[in-house]
Amino acid sequence: MAEDDSRPFTRQQGGASTSQPAFDPGQRATCIASFDGQQHPIEIVDKRFERGEYVYYVHYLDRDRRLDEWVSADKIGAWSVTPRPSLARVDTAPSVTLGGELLSPTADGNNLKVTRRLKRKYEEAHHLPADEHGGDHGHDKEHHPLRVKNIQVVEFGRYEMDTWYYSPFPEPYASSTKLYLCEYTLKYFRxxxxxxxxxxKLDIRHPPGDEIYRSPPPPPGQPPNYTGGAVTRPPISVFEVDGKKAKVYCQNLCLLSKLFLDHKTLYYDVDPFLFYVMCERDQHGYHMVGYFSKEKSCMEDYNLACILTLPAYQRKGYGKFLIAFAYELSKREGRVGTPERPLSDLGAVSFRSYWTRMLLEQLRNVKGDVSIKEMSEATMIRGQDIVDTLQGLGLIKYWKGTHLIHADPRVVQEHWAKFAHQRVIDVDSACLHWQPLPTPTARKRP
Incomplete structure (x- = not known):
């Protein structure tokens, strides 16, 4: 009997073909990447049959997930290297004691509830690796499974942006290749x-919160298009949006940000968070360019949970402005701050750049010796972040159990020369109209 020639086949390297896919999801291999034409180790995430052959969605193991892509079988080759020893699984790692109670990362309904704070404590205690970018995060691959990027493009205002990661939009939107988003309400459409x-039909063209910051106008005697210091063109505003009062807006913001943040796991539980939304302002309204979030009540020193500048607005200094804004709020609160861990590759670069600039500025202006505590009080940067940053600059030494700042003026000036010409948007504290939430006080017993 003649064989059925209508069965799907996959063309393999060497010109051979088969009725079965050459690779399966979860399999390791090598692949020639489209972004540099070089061969990289990969993991097969998914496969599909189209135009008479199988194509594969691959994750490059040595690159960020934003570079994941669909490739044809002829780009993929077998990988015969010895697999690396796997890191300890979370469910086999020992428990850690917090406040007298045992925390197990696989706790079920009968055990201790694993909160975001306890998860962070567990990761720090066991030095577990992070998945990649700064704020919400998981433990291992089981909590952060590789997913095929669903939405490829979003149209947001006057920009069309290619997305980077999978985002759990509800159906039928999750199956759309392109989504259209309102830049004022963040509602999404097909x-x-x-x-x-x-x-x-829209009347309100700004985020649903209080405008707590508006950049100042040009100083007297300067032209209308003047920029410098805290003066920007176009002018910018920051709104404080309460996740409990504007739940739908904040949930939509999280879904949008997940398209560009790999680490993010928080989408719908927005009640405990405040969102600080940064906008460019013109005659048409307030156009969102980025945001950061923070917990309303945090027992740690975290002053920032998640941060994003939309790709269309990057390289304008907005990311560093948002970081500086978070530390300006810390100054109003009178407490040092640090971002939640883990930090992504882009987040780590941004924070390290901000910390370096602020610390060098302090060292240039101080005369005589200065302690880490004094620098922390002046900048509201956490002491450990100061130590790590100054160690990278070679401006701190460890002697007799104590870190000592060794700031040679010549070395400080050499480092400062790298930052002197960078465009930085300052935060004008006089334009910030904000007071911290009142701290709940303990009730006295009668």
């Missing part, structure tokens, strides 16, 4: 005409 009808 069709452009639906978005236009929404905008035609």
């Amino acid at each position: 069709k452009k005409k639906t978005l236009l009808r929404h905008l035609a």
Whole structure:
């Protein structure tokens, strides 16, 4: 009997073909990447049959997940290297004691509830690796499974942006290749005409919160297009949005940000958070460019949970402005701050750049010796972040159990020369109209 020639086949390296896919999800291999034309180790995430052959969605093991892509079988080769020893699984690692109670990362409903704070404590105690970018995070691959990027493009205001990661939008939106988002309400649509009808009926064109900061106008005697210090063109504003009062807006913000943040796991539980949304301001309204979030009540020193500058607005100094804004709020609260861990590759670079600039500025202006505590009080940067940053600059020494700042003025000036010409948007404290939430006081017993 003749064989059925209608069965799918996959073309393999060397020109051979088979009725079965050459690779399966979860398999390791090598692949020639489209972004540099070089061969990289990969993991097969998914496969599909199209145009008479299988194509594969691959994750490059030595690159960030934003570079994951669909490739044809002829780009993939077998990987015969000895697999690396796997890191200890979370469910086999020992428990850690916190406040007299045992924390198990696989706690079920009968055991201790694993909160975000306890998860962070567990990771720090056991030095567990992070998945990649700064704020919400998981433990291992089981908590952060590799996912195929669903939405490829979003249209946001006057920009069209390629997405980086998978985001759990509800169906049928999750199956759309392109989404259209309202930059004022963050509502999402599958069709452009639906978005236009929404905008035609929209009256409010700013985030649903309090405007707590507005950049100052140019100083007297300067032209209208002057920029410098805290003066920007276009002018910027920051809104404080309460996740409990504007739940839908904040949930939509989290879904949008997940398209560009690999680490993010928080989408719907937004009540405990405040969102600080940064906007460019013009005659049409307030156009969101980025945001950061922080917990309303945090027992740690965290002053920032998650931060994002949309790709269309990056390289304008907005990311460093948001970091500086978070530390300005810490100054109003009178407490040192640090971002939640783990930090992503981009987040780590941004924070390290901000810390370096602020510490060098302090060392340039101080005369005589200065302690880490004094620098922390002046900048509201956590002491350990100061130590790590100054160690990278070679400006601190460890002697007799104590870290001593060894700031040679010549070395400080050499480092400062790298930052002198960078465009930085300052935070004008006089333009910040904000007071911290009142700290709950313990009730006295009668």
